[in-house]
Each structure stands twice: as C-alpha cells, then as structure tokens.
Amino acid sequence: MKLIQPNRTIMALAVWLTLANSSTITRDSSVLGIFAGNTLCGDIIRPLHKISQQADCDLVEWKLTLYQDPLTHKPTTYKLTSVSRFIEKPSNMYSQPGIKTETEGKWTIVRGSNSNPRAIVYQLDPGKPQISIRLLKLGANLLHLLYRDGALMIGSSQASYTLSRISN
Amino acid sequence: MKHIISSFIISFCFFLTEAYAQRTVSPNLPSRSFSTTPLASGPSVYGVFEGKSPCQSIARQMNIEVGPECIKLKWGLTLYHDSITHKPTHYKLAGTFFRKQDREGKWHILYGTRTDPEAIVFQLDLGEPNGFLFLLKGDDNVLFILDKNKDFLVGDAQFSYTLNRARN
Numbered sequence: 001m002k003l004i005q006p007n008r009t010i011m012a013l014a015v016w017l018t019l020a021n022s023s024t025i026t027r028d029s030s031v032l033g034i035f036a037g038n039t040l041c042g043d044i045i046r047p048l049h050k051i052s053q054q055a056d057c058d059l060v061e062w063k064l065t066l067y068q069d070p071l072t073h074k075p076t077t078y079k080l081t082s083v084s085r086f087i088e089k090p091s092n093m094y095s096q097p098g099i100k101t102e103t104e105g106k107w108t109i110v111r112g113s114n115s116n117p118r119a120i121v122y123q124l125d126p127g128k129p130q131i132s133i134r135l136l137k138l139g140a141n142l143l144h145l146l147y148r149d150g151a152l153m154i155g156s157s158q159a160s161y162t163l164s165r166i167s168n
Numbered sequence: 169m170k171h172i173i174s175s176f177i178i179s180f181c182f183f184l185t186e187a188y189a190q191r192t193v194s195p196n197l198p199s200r201s202f203s204t205t206p207l208a209s210g211p212s213v214y215g216v217f218e219g220k221s222p223c224q225s226i227a228r229q230m231n232i233e234v235g236p237e238c239i240k241l242k243w244g245l246t247l248y249h250d251s252i253t254h255k256p257t258h259y260k261l262a263g264t265f266f267r268k269q270d271r272e273g274k275w276h277i278l279y280g281t282r283t284d285p286e287a288i289v290f291q292l293d294l295g296e297p298n299g300f301l302f303l304l305k306g307d308d309n310v311l312f313i314l315d316k317n318k319d320f321l322v323g324d325a326q327f328s329y330t331l332n333r334a335r336n
Contacts, residue, residue, distance in 0.1 A: 036324070036325035037323065037325065037326075037327075037328055038325070038326050038327070040199075042195075042196070043195060061325070063325070114307070115306075115307055116286075138306075138312070138320055139283070139319075139320045141320070141322040142312075142320050142322060142323075142328075144306070144310075144330070147196040148196075149196070151196060151307060151309075152306045152307050152309065152310040153196055154196055154197065154198055154199070154309045154310060154332050154333060155199070155219065155310075155330060155332040156199035156218065156219075156332055156334070157199070157201060157202055157203075157218035157219060157220065157242070157244070157332070157334060158202075158220065159220070160219055160310075160328050160330035160331075160332055161330075162312075162323065162328035162329075162330045163328075164322045164323040164324060164325070164328055165322060166324065166325055
C-alpha cells in the first residue's frame, strides 16, 4: 500500500481549513462603513475633535466608523478617532506624535444640501447641537464635510474635507 | 450735549452690529495658495484649483507610468473662460505629472453622470496618450476628479481626489 505523503496531507488540510473558514466569514452588518481622510482644522470641526479654537492645528486625521442597526440598517452611533497635528518650525513637518482624541455620538440621515434638495446628508450629533456636523454623501464610498450654511467645506492645496471609505 | 450722546449711542450700536457681523461671517473661504508665483486672476479666469491626491489610480487612468513609490500627486489647475460669455476656453494644468511644463488645452462643460443626470462635469482635453480628465463640479469652490466613466475616484486615508479653489 502506497503511503500518502505527509506534505500533501498537510496541504489538503490547510486548503480545507481555509475554505471552511471563508464560508463562515461574514461582513459585520452593524457597521455601515469606516471612512478616513486628512482634513484642515476648520473652525466648525474643531469642537467635534475636542480641539480648541485657539490651538495650533494644521491637519486632522479622521477615522470615522458609522454604525447601523443590523436589521433595519438605520443609523445608530458613530465613533470618531482623530489625530491633530500642527506644522513645526523650522522643519515645516507635521508634529509627531500628534494629539489623539476619541469621540462618540449618534448620527442621523437628513436630506438636502445647498445645491441639491435630494442630497443625502449624514449628521453627526455628539450630544451638543452647536457642535454637530454634517457630511454630504457623494457616493457609497465618499463623504464631504458641509459648512454651517450647507456649502461644501473648502480645503487647500494641502488637504481637503473629503473622507473616503477604507473599510466596510 | 444730548445730540453728542445720541450720536455716540448710535455709533456704538453700529459698531456692535458690525462686530457681530464679522464674527458670523463664514470663514469657509478659499485658502491662500502656497504657489511661489501669483495665481492667474482677472475676468478671463474661471478659477484656480489645487489639491493633493493619491497617485496610482489616476496615473493608470492617464496612461502615465509611475513607480510604486508614487504615493501622492500635487495638482494646480487654472481654468479660463470667455470674459463676456463665460464659456470655457482653455486650461493650464500644473503639478507632479507636469513638472517640466504645464499641460495646456481646451476644456468643456458636460452635463450628467451615470448616477446624477444634473451633474456638471468639466472635461479637460489632455491629448494623447493621456485622454480626458473629468472633474465634477461640487460647487463653485470644490471639484472632484472622476474616472474615465465619470464615476467618483475614492481616495485613501491620507488623500482624496478633491481640488479646492485657491486665491492669492
């Protein structure tokens, strides 16, 4: 009787285990998406990131996780992790390690922007109405911050106010 | 004496009103450009837009060969229009891909994308082999670089495909 070579046995077992695991991997349906981006430190976003208006800040690194009800897909809560940095002199490099903050709150979907009454807008509510902010849903994978008057926030040559989906 | 006091009170009221107006004026304005040369201005200039974007996807789209070390691109786009009719005329495109010489050509306004029939899209004729560059007009101050199908390009955690109006 020919013995089965142990290497082939191990390979077959590995393949079987991989296939078995892949069939059980499911997308977390409680997460609508994770959006990230580097933005400027505009005045209306500072309170959301717990950055004072007087603080030296030139860049904010966002990681925004939007949660939803897994059954109804209605918005529930968000988690925002950010790192703020300023430009150090004379190197003109961004400060390291930056200041990290984490905030949470609820979010809702509202309708309408300045240019489009049918636009889908996500509103983040951190518990204080005066510091809630709105993001225009450009597409399934892009969000853009809106100013108080509903206009798109204007970035610069260095950074914009667009967040991109980095994960589901 | 009464006249002097009345005049003072009225003047003080105007001062308070002006001060309040200044605080509530939206600072969501175009940023100063870091360009070492003055930006184009005047009635024949529709606008100057700047930004940084990821590199690889747009390089492929424009048939520009880049190495894996290309992580980001700088963009400086000047759009000109007829000073009377405001119809698009020509553009100048500067940035990482055009360090030796700005790319120049004609641009046009198109209407509609797959998902938004009312979208305003700027088409820049880059010539061969680069093809066309499509930009969605978010509003007067923000443009979004699109792919060849006029769909949004999705950025990453650092950069997006957003260009912002700049000023001197």
